[in-house]
Amino acid sequence: MKDKLYVFSAQLNAVKVIHAVILVIGMPVIIALALAYDLILPIHPAALAVLVVFYMLTFWGITVGYHRLISHKAFQVTGWAEVMLGILGSMAMQGPVFYWVANHRRHHRYADKENDPHSPVVTEGGHLLGRLKGFFYSHLVWIFSHKVSNPMLFCKDLVKNPRLRFVSSTYKLWAFLGLVIPPVIDYAITRDSRSAFSTFMYFGPIRIFFSYHITSCINSVCHLVGYRNYSSADNSRNVYSLSLVSLGESLHNNHHRMPASAKFSHRWFEVDLGYAFIRAMELLGIARNVNVLTSEKA
């Protein structure tokens, strides 16, 4: 029998909605409460450094780990590095690795067509209101309302991997530790429990909120506006202004054209810190067989 595109149960649907509520509504509510109760203390530079470093590590976990390594197999790493990248991606709180990868592979298979889980294009009518509706659907609404992609169809090759099964099944632990580790590091540096508490209440939610919206911009903005190096059947675009904070993810038209490439930057001015991380791993002997496809225009 043909595998279904989606899996559905009342319990799975409830978990999906609760997770979306925590991610999209819970994080800004915690930030607002921290602001209302004046939890922002004189900000210690160490706390800011912890925030930036943790943002980058966990976003590398998404773009390098979840996306380029696990979804597209654009390079290979040693087993422990695969686990570490999966854990860092889990700390971004965008869902367990099999859930994320199944949705993403479905996006590539049906990009901007009916079964794409988060296209801004299929709902838009071309006029401004339609485009705005498409933007809100792909940026915020889909995460509450989408049908969960079937991992047995989209991740058949991955569910056999015991390391990835371990990372995916222990997702909640890593998401929790992603909130706890930064204040512990903060306290170890500053010896100030108030600074550590504000890092827990404030910087963790800010990091997760920010990385969620940057990832969502790839689904929404990068399928609506921006420039194209390549014509393609989908509406993917490169958005240069987001390339630094998205660590190269917003070079999305390049990626749709060559999904198996570890390098998303195809022209001299395009910034791709995700690929820089992969190159560093390659130089250290952690990554190998890095697939770099050349473009017609580069």
Ligand SMILES: [Zn+2]
């Ligand atoms: Zn896309």
Ligand SMILES: [Zn+2]
């Ligand atoms: Zn992709």
